[in-house]
Amino acid sequence: MIVESGSGAHPYYMLRKPRKITKERLEHLLRVLAKLHRADAAASRATRLMRVPNTYNWKTGSRKLARVRYFSRRGYSLKKLEALWNRPTLDLERKSKQPGQIGMGKHATFFSEHLKKFVLPEGSSEARALCPFHDDHKPSLSINVSTGRWKCFAEACGARGDLREFCKRLAISPPASEIKRFPRERTIPEGEEWSSRRIFDAMYSHITSHIYFTQSWQPVVAILWAMGSYLYQQFPCYGHLWLNSPTTHSGKTKMLEVLWTLCYKALEPQLEPTPAALFRFPSVFGGTLLLDEIDNLDPEKRSAVISVLNSYASNGVVTRAVPGKNKKFTLEKLPVYCPKVIAGINNLPGTLQDRCIKIFLHRKKKSESVERFLPGTYQRLEPLRNQLEAWAVRDEQRIIEAYGDRDQLGVPSVADDRLRDILEPLFAIASVLPKWISEKLAEGTLTIAEERSAEEAESNAVVLGLQVLREHMPREGESWPVRTDEALALFSEEIPSIETKAQAQALMRRLGFKSERQRVGKKVLRAYRVHRRRVQKLSERYGLEH
Numbered sequence: 001m002i003v004e005s006g007s008g009a010h011p012y013y014m015l016r017k018p019r020k021i022t023k024e025r026l027e028h029l030l031r032v033l034a035k036l037h038r039a040d041a042a043a044s045r046a047t048r049l050m051r052v053p054n055t056y057n058w059k060t061g062s063r064k065l066a067r068v069r070y071f072s073r074r075g076y077s078l079k080k081l082e083a084l085w086n087r088p089t090l091d092l093e094r095k096s097k098q099p100g101q102i103g104m105g106k107h108a109t110f111f112s113e114h115l116k117k118f119v120l121p122e123g124s125s126e127a128r129a130l131c132p133f134h135d136d137h138k139p140s141l142s143i144n145v146s147t148g149r150w151k152c153f154a155e156a157c158g159a160r161g162d163l164r165e166f167c168k169r170l171a172i173s174p175p176a177s178e179i180k181r182f183p184r185e186r187t188i189p190e191g192e193e194w195s196s197r198r199i200f201d202a203m204y205s206h207i208t209s210h211i212y213f214t215q216s217w218q219p220v221v222a223i224l225w226a227m228g229s230y231l232y233q234q235f236p237c238y239g240h241l242w243l244n245s246p247t248t249h250s251g252k253t254k255m256l257e258v259l260w261t262l263c264y265k266a267l268e269p270q271l272e273p274t275p276a277a278l279f280r281f282p283s284v285f286g287g288t289l290l291l292d293e294i295d296n297l298d299p300e301k302r303s304a305v306i307s308v309l310n311s312y313a314s315n316g317v318v319t320r321a322v323p324g325k326n327k328k329f330t331l332e333k334l335p336v337y338c339p340k341v342i343a344g345i346n347n348l349p350g351t352l353q354d355r356c357i358k359i360f361l362h363r364k365k366k367s368e369s370v371e372r373f374l375p376g377t378y379q380r381l382e383p384l385r386n387q388l389e390a391w392a393v394r395d396e397q398r399i400i401e402a403y404g405d406r407d408q409l410g411v412p413s414v415a416d417d418r419l420r421d422i423l424e425p426l427f428a429i430a431s432v433l434p435k436w437i438s439e440k441l442a443e444g445t446l447t448i449a450e451e452r453s454a455e456e457a458e459s460n461a462v463v464l465g466l467q468v469l470r471e472h473m474p475r476e477g478e479s480w481p482v483r484t485d486e487a488l489a490l491f492s493e494e495i496p497s498i499e500t501k502a503q504a505q506a507l508m509r510r511l512g513f514k515s516e517r518q519r520v521g522k523k524v525l526r527a528y529r530v531h532r533r534r535v536q537k538l539s540e541r542y543g544l545e546h
């Protein structure tokens, strides 16, 4: 049972039947347990009492209700608990903390397993072995087993690097000690866990029964993303999920609600988040952030939101002025790394688009029926979220290993580096799931990559078109009439994607110029009126103004 005490969590293990044991034996067991859970060692005294659920905790001065967070009827035998907890790993941990031994030879075992003729002189941290990176006959590789750095002294080879590089070159997984795990409690007893496939299937039927997707890879990508929200801290960066649509009522808000029920510790979708809440969320709450209708935010808030969204890497921080003592403001650096879903933005700044996996939702036809999102859905799906937490603990290691070996993940080569950055975590997760899921993800990658390059070409055309207009605009006059055939002549010279009148017209419209009847010399013709002020404004926006 886990009791939320109001200022932390208390785990209790129920014995099958009452036992009479010595205080020493109990306290030893409690100390081991505290260590295992990285809990407060003060809690390992026999005189400690249980925080009774449904009573108030007044310890901090304010009233906090103690609640049961997890309960299982499973009872343990004392013998089994002792066997389970007194594992040799705990003894090892104690030994390594003895003075003089810290870090010494940390990686000795690992390197010895992967190298031939490995020799480590006693008391030294410099080992020698045959170099695996050239045809070595006398041990030329020198390895520092405490730092993990290595170097080959053979003249023709000269290979060198660190532990990571070593693993990468030999295509092996790094030692378990190098993989950071973040502590989490298991809320599902072993034996009651679902397989990863069953979890995926449950998510798939939930999401597809509520949302109408036009492409079959879309729900797969959304589910993998939601699964990844339980492991995001293991990745150096985690891209945002961007729900985009041309119209209202295309299911964006509902999709946010559905994701809310699936993602790791998601807050209910936020319609008008305050910037302060946004900045605080990742460090205080550390779950998934769901943001709706950011277009409608007032400009000041919007820019604060964008600055949080611009960060998708684990080392991302924003610097904020916060009121401190004596009403003076101090600067504070706040971490902003967390999984984020954004919906309802029509035009994201280009840099932000690069950090997003876009899911384009179309309005469904009347004939395409989906379920309503009923109140109580969030509560109803709690067992699934618990299964996801257990899955994350269980498959974490395999996923990290797959991610460590990124080149083998099968990410289609059309994806550029930025796209790879945000899709590799999803491919790593798909690697522990049935094969069709990776295949769908690869299919989605192709579409996303195609869309991205089309968008890039379009925005390039806008910038180039603007440049052409600036260069050819007469020095005098507030506006300049440009006929379609003139526009085509100007654009087709400089912009590869413009070859027809229709394309030239489209670009003029994208730049915001309208075709009007107007006097050109003695004749009245249809022409685009190119306003000097608009050209100047656009040039500023695209950084062409010097």
Ligand SMILES: [Zn+2]
Binding pocket: 131, 132, 133, 134, 136, 140, 152, 153, 154, 157, 158, 159
């Ligand atoms: Zn070598």
